[in-house]
Structure formats: structure tokens, C-alpha cells
Amino acid sequence: MSYAPVTPAVVAELRAIVGDKSVLVDDERIEAYGHDETSAEEYGHLPEVVVLPTTTEQVAAVVRLANRERIPVTPRGAGSGLSGGAIPSFGGILLSVERMDRLIELDRANMTVTVEAGMVTNDLAHLVQAEGLFFAGYPMSVETCFIGGNVAENAGGGKAVKYGVTGRYVLGLELVTPTGDVVWLGGKLAKDVSGYDLKQLVVGSEGTLGIVTQVILRLIAYPKAASDLLALFRTPREAIDLVPLIMGQGIVPTGIEFMDRLSFQTSCAYLNETLPYGEAGAMLLIEVDGNDAARVEAELFAIGDLCEKHGALEVYVGEDRTTIERLWSVRRNIAEAFKVASPVQSLEDIVVPVARIPDVLPELERLSAAYGMQIPCYGHAGDGNLHATLVKDPAMDLGTWHANKDACLRELYRVTRDLGGKISGEHGIGLKRKPFLDDVTNPVEIELMRAIKRAWDPANVMNPGKIFDV
Ligand SMILES: Cc1cc2nc3c(=O)[nH]c(=O)nc-3n(C[C@H](O)[C@H](O)[C@H](O)COP(=O)(O)OP(=O)(O)OC[C@H]3O[C@@H](n4cnc5c(N)ncnc54)[C@H](O)[C@@H]3O)c2cc1C
Structure with missing residues (x-):
């Protein structure tokens, strides 16, 4: 795809639309808009200009200008994305909605x-x-x-x-x-x-x-009552096998989060936190909420009993909001902790039907051995959505890492498809998973998506190069 460059005349027109202070062209000011939370080295690309509109009319005027001149426009929120969606991979105009926050x-x-x-x-x-x-x-x-x-x-x-x-x-x-x-x-x-x-x-x-x-x-x-429990298991398999059993007993928990040992250890080290994990190889963090406190407690205890019956080493019920917040903070910070501890990695987002979730871990173990990399795993197990993270061994050279990572991902995605799953449950395809989507998706489905894109965006200026090529 080839696009027109952002010329000084275009910059002047953008200034007339959004105001001088809302157009950024200096290298040091646009640098932060050239990447999201994926690897900047692997996926990053600088925009030619950043615009910060404050009204819908300004946004529309910028997009009309982009169509007229055939310049790509990439919409951006906070840039916390994990698939490279907000990266302006063809340069052009980066349109951030950060000043539209009313x-x-x-x-x-x-x-x-x-x-x-x-x-x-x-x-x-x-x-x-x-x-x-x-x-x-x-x-x-x-x-x-x-x-x-x-x-x-x-x-x-x-x-x-x-x-x-x-x-x-x-x-x-x-x-x-x-x-x-x-x-x-x-x-x-x-x-x-x-x-x-x-x-x-x-x-x-x-x-x-x-x-x-x-x-x-x-x-x-807002639900009046919420309670959480932490169940510790000897192995990840024991923890994950329990997820379909919990889901099948008629209680709908608010969430069931899974963390293997490397995931919670890395997050605890990052937060300088200590959890009573002792011999545990994996944890489930489970929340129940509702408007009747007694019922919430009864449901949480029923889940706790089920965990104990199926081999949990310990079950801790969060006694107060501070303890519960500490537990959730460990879970919330795993992705950030891995970024700091193992900067060369690939955070994945596969999703399978909940009943197939026990089939995923043995496959991760197999892939880990086959490709010589650790694959710690955590995620929203109650949704069948797991964040397996491929982590580069420090001894592996970068060339081998990239080749092994891509081969490992291709295999992981095929396994996911064969389990009835999809390659992204929440982080999206963006740039990161685009090379793999065709391989695991029916061509008819991809062609329908392309047809929609062509009909909505005939000049192909709106965030081009994401999800699939047109
Ligand atoms: C530590 C951490 C934890 C995370 N946890 C989760 C999680 O639990 N669940 C989850 O789903 N994701 C999670 N994410 C990923 C990310 O936060 C989400 O995808 C989030 O919704 C992205 O929002 P954003 O404003 O940062 O969007 P950006 O990263 O700026 O953009 C994401 C995509 O949305 C498009 N976009 C942004 N704003 C607009 C707009 N106004 N109009 C049209 N398109 C737009 C962009 O073009 C891009 O394709 C996590 C990320 C991090 C770093």
C-alpha cells in the first residue's frame, strides 16, 4: 500500500482544524505515540504527525482531509493495547482521543x-x-x-x-x-x-x-456484597481441571483467575509482595458477588469445599478488602512484572471452550520442551481465556528466538483452533497476530471481513494494515 506523505501544507491544514497546540510534529513529542504495550523494537513505527482533537467535528474534519489526501489515520486511546492496534504502521496521522474525556x-x-x-x-x-x-x-x-x-x-x-x-x-x-x-x-x-x-x-x-x-x-x-477466595494447588493441572467443575455446579462466580507458579512468583517479586504460597504450583483466585451477603458467603464456601475435595492444598477466604485487593493486585500486575523480568517475550491470549481448558496445559508443556522456552501461564480461566507467555531463554540468540517463537505460535494457534478456540479472546489481532489469522480462520470468514472493510473504507485510510491486509 502506498500513501501520500504529510506535507507542511497538510500540517497547516490540521493546525487550522484542531489548533496549533493540538498538532505535534517534534520527534521527542511523537515518540510515545509510535508504540503500544507490545515490543516497540518488533512492532513500533512513528507517525508523521499527531493530532489531539477535542470535538467530534474536529475528528471528522481530520478524517475527511485524510481521505482527500490519501493519508492513513490511526486512532489511539491510552496505548495500553497488547496487539499493536494503535501503532501507525504506515506513518501518517495519529489521532489520539486523549483530550476527549468528558x-x-x-x-x-x-x-x-x-x-x-x-x-x-x-x-x-x-x-x-x-x-x-x-x-x-x-x-x-x-x-x-x-x-x-x-x-x-x-x-x-x-x-x-x-x-x-x-x-x-x-x-x-x-x-x-x-x-x-x-x-x-x-x-x-x-x-x-x-x-x-x-x-x-x-x-x-x-x-x-x-x-x-x-x-x-x-x-x-453496584453489588452490595463480594467475597474472594484463593485456592492453592500442587500442580497447574489440578487447578485448571477444577475450572469446568466449578462452572458446572450452577453457581456463577464473578471471575475465576488462574496463575501458575512462575506467574505469581514474578508478580510478587515485582510488587515486593509475599503470599502464603509455600509448595503451591498454581492458584485459583475466585470471586463471588451479589446483593445478599449470606448467599455470597454460602456460594463461596461451596466453591471452597469443591476445591478442597479436588486436592487444593489450602483455601484462604479473603477476610477484608485490603487482603482481597492485595491478591488482585498480584493478578493484575503479572503482565507488567513479566515485561520487567523478561523483556523479550510474547504475551498470548488464546481462548477455548471452558470444558476444553484442561487440554491446554499439556500442550503448553509440550511446546515449551519442543521450542526451548518457558511458557508461564495465567489468565481468565473461567472464560477459557489463558495468557500463555512465551519467554526467551537468556542463552538463546535473538535470531533463534524469533524463528522458534513464530513456529511455536503457529503450532499453539492450530492447537487452539482444534480445541474449538480462537487465537485472541480479548487483546485483538492488530499487527501482532495478523500473520497467523489466515492459517486458523475459514477463508470465507476472512473474505466477509475484507468485504466489510472495503465497503466502509474505500480509500483504506482508517488504521490500515491491522487484522488483515485488504
Ligand atoms: C497490564 C495490562 C493489563 C491488561 N489487561 C487486559 C484485560 O484484562 N482485558 C483486556 O481485554 N485487555 C487488557 N489489556 C489490553 C488493553 O488494555 C486493552 O485492549 C484496552 O482496551 C486498550 O485500550 P486503550 O485505550 O489503551 O487502547 P489503545 O491501545 O490506544 O488502542 C487499542 C485499539 O483500539 C483502537 N482505538 C483506540 N481508541 C479508539 C477510538 N476512540 N475509536 C476507534 N478505535 C480506537 C486503536 O486503533 C487500536 O486498534 C491489558 C493491557 C495491559 C498493559
């Missing part, structure tokens, strides 16, 4: 909140919690990511077993289309079958079908 409306009667796409997800969570309301679809990166980025990735998190992922809460969104039109899709409606559900097509489209500028989210009442 609350538009909290509508109690309809139990909705309308916000701009650049609001930090945690700010949104706190804002509605202060009103006794709950936005349940947020990811573990809640403190940094933006709601627009969550919509674009259809992010999920530690509460997805019970509450589902971001898309379940998106009732409506304002979109600047790839050709620069502005459209509201959906609204404050509990039901809507008036034609194709374009709003849900945008959810998870990784910024390739337009720029989300506002979102209407469904809220629910």
Missing part, C-alpha cells in the same frame, strides 16, 4: 452513562460507583486504558464470567466513519432490531471501521 450525561432513569471516548476507564468506574452504579465490563488495565479503546478491542476482564465483556454494555456509540461522516449507532434502547447491528460490528473492530467519539453504556446496580 462526561456527557449520567441518566439514572435509563441506567445509562454517556461519555467521550478518551475517558480513563477507572474514572468512569469511580464516577458511576459514587452513584451506587456499576460498569462491569472493564479490563485489568482499568487504571490506564480509555473507554474508546475498550470498545474498539471489546475488552474483557476479571469479572467477565458473570458480567460479560465491554460489548454487553455498549448501547450506543457516536462514530466518525472512515470517510469522515458522523453517525450515532444504537441508543438508550434495551432492544433494537432495526436493520443490521452496526454498533456491535464497530465493537471489537480495532479502529479499522472508524473512530468512536462517544459511548452510551448500560449500568447496573
Whole structure:
């Protein structure tokens, strides 16, 4: 694909649209926009110009200019993505929504909140919690990511077993289309079958079908009671085998998080935290919530009993919010801890049907031995979503690492497909998984996706080169 460069005349026009201070061209100021949380060395690419609009009209004007000049536009939220989606791989215009972070409306009667796409997800969570309301679809990166980025990735998190992922809460969104039109899709409606559900097509489209500028989210009442338990197991296999049993007994936990020994040890070392893990080879962190405290406790104890019956070494019930927060902090920080401890790595995001989750670990052990790399594993086990992380052995040279990593990933993804799974449960395809998508996806499905992209973005300027090539 070839695009026109960002000329001084284009920069001048961008300045006229968003204002002088909202256009960045200096190397040191645009450097931070050239990568996300994937490896900058492997995937990073600098934009030619960064624009920071504050209104939907400004976003639309920038996109129309990009179409006219045939310059690529890459939408960006907080840059916490783990698949390279926000990287401007063809240069061009990087459009960050960071200055579009306003609350538009909290509508109690309809139990909705309308916000701009650049609001930090945690700010949104706190804002509605202060009103006794709950936005349940947020990811573990809640403190940094933006709601627009969550919509674009259809992010999920530690509460997805019970509450589902971001898309379940998106009732409506304002979109600047790839050709620069502005459209509201959906609204404050509990039901809507008036034609194709374009709003849900945008959810998870990784910024390739337009720029989300506002979102209407469904809220629910904040649950009055929540309780957590930590179950320790001798082996990862014992822990993971229990997940379908827990799910099959009729109690719906808020989340079931799995951590193997290397994962929790690395996170504990990073946080300078001590957990009572002793001989444990793996842990399950399980949360139950609801409005009736006695029922929550009974359900948590029933799960604890099941863990003990199936070989748990210890079961600890979180006595207070401080202890519970410490446990969740260990889980939330694993990805960051691995980045610091083993910077050359590949964080994966496979998802399989919950009943097949016990079949994944033996395959990881096999691949680890075959390719000479450690593959620690953690993740949202209650959703069948595991973050296996391929870690480079310090003794392995970089050339061998890249070849082994790619071969290992190809095999891992085929195994995942054969178990009825998909290669990404929440982090998306972006740049990182694009080379592998064709191999594990029906060509008819890929061609349907390409046809949608061509129809929405005839000039192919909206985040080109992501998910698949057109
Ligand atoms: C420590 C850590 C933990 C994480 N935990 C989770 C987790 O539990 N669950 C999970 O799902 N993810 C998780 N992630 C990944 C990441 O935080 C999510 O994908 C998040 O939704 C990205 O939001 P962002 O604002 O940072 O988007 P960015 O990284 O800036 O962008 C992500 C994609 O969305 C597009 N985009 C961004 N904003 C818009 C917009 N307004 N309109 C259109 N397209 C847009 C971009 O083009 C890009 O393709 C984690 C990441 C880290 C670093």
C-alpha cells in the first residue's frame, strides 16, 4: 500500500482544524505515540504527525482531509493495547482521543452513562460507583486504558464470567466513519432490531471501521456484597481441571483467575509482595458477588469445599478488602512484572471452550520442551481465556528466538483452533497476530471481513494494515 506523505501544507491544514497546540510534529513529542504495550523494537513505527482533537467535528474534519489526501489515520486511546492496534504502521496521522474525556450525561432513569471516548476507564468506574452504579465490563488495565479503546478491542476482564465483556454494555456509540461522516449507532434502547447491528460490528473492530467519539453504556446496580477466595494447588493441572467443575455446579462466580507458579512468583517479586504460597504450583483466585451477603458467603464456601475435595492444598477466604485487593493486585500486575523480568517475550491470549481448558496445559508443556522456552501461564480461566507467555531463554540468540517463537505460535494457534478456540479472546489481532489469522480462520470468514472493510473504507485510510491486509 502506498500513501501520500504529510506535507507542511497538510500540517497547516490540521493546525487550522484542531489548533496549533493540538498538532505535534517534534520527534521527542511523537515518540510515545509510535508504540503500544507490545515490543516497540518488533512492532513500533512513528507517525508523521499527531493530532489531539477535542470535538467530534474536529475528528471528522481530520478524517475527511485524510481521505482527500490519501493519508492513513490511526486512532489511539491510552496505548495500553497488547496487539499493536494503535501503532501507525504506515506513518501518517495519529489521532489520539486523549483530550476527549468528558462526561456527557449520567441518566439514572435509563441506567445509562454517556461519555467521550478518551475517558480513563477507572474514572468512569469511580464516577458511576459514587452513584451506587456499576460498569462491569472493564479490563485489568482499568487504571490506564480509555473507554474508546475498550470498545474498539471489546475488552474483557476479571469479572467477565458473570458480567460479560465491554460489548454487553455498549448501547450506543457516536462514530466518525472512515470517510469522515458522523453517525450515532444504537441508543438508550434495551432492544433494537432495526436493520443490521452496526454498533456491535464497530465493537471489537480495532479502529479499522472508524473512530468512536462517544459511548452510551448500560449500568447496573453496584453489588452490595463480594467475597474472594484463593485456592492453592500442587500442580497447574489440578487447578485448571477444577475450572469446568466449578462452572458446572450452577453457581456463577464473578471471575475465576488462574496463575501458575512462575506467574505469581514474578508478580510478587515485582510488587515486593509475599503470599502464603509455600509448595503451591498454581492458584485459583475466585470471586463471588451479589446483593445478599449470606448467599455470597454460602456460594463461596461451596466453591471452597469443591476445591478442597479436588486436592487444593489450602483455601484462604479473603477476610477484608485490603487482603482481597492485595491478591488482585498480584493478578493484575503479572503482565507488567513479566515485561520487567523478561523483556523479550510474547504475551498470548488464546481462548477455548471452558470444558476444553484442561487440554491446554499439556500442550503448553509440550511446546515449551519442543521450542526451548518457558511458557508461564495465567489468565481468565473461567472464560477459557489463558495468557500463555512465551519467554526467551537468556542463552538463546535473538535470531533463534524469533524463528522458534513464530513456529511455536503457529503450532499453539492450530492447537487452539482444534480445541474449538480462537487465537485472541480479548487483546485483538492488530499487527501482532495478523500473520497467523489466515492459517486458523475459514477463508470465507476472512473474505466477509475484507468485504466489510472495503465497503466502509474505500480509500483504506482508517488504521490500515491491522487484522488483515485488504
Ligand atoms: C497490564 C495490562 C493489563 C491488561 N489487561 C487486559 C484485560 O484484562 N482485558 C483486556 O481485554 N485487555 C487488557 N489489556 C489490553 C488493553 O488494555 C486493552 O485492549 C484496552 O482496551 C486498550 O485500550 P486503550 O485505550 O489503551 O487502547 P489503545 O491501545 O490506544 O488502542 C487499542 C485499539 O483500539 C483502537 N482505538 C483506540 N481508541 C479508539 C477510538 N476512540 N475509536 C476507534 N478505535 C480506537 C486503536 O486503533 C487500536 O486498534 C491489558 C493491557 C495491559 C498493559
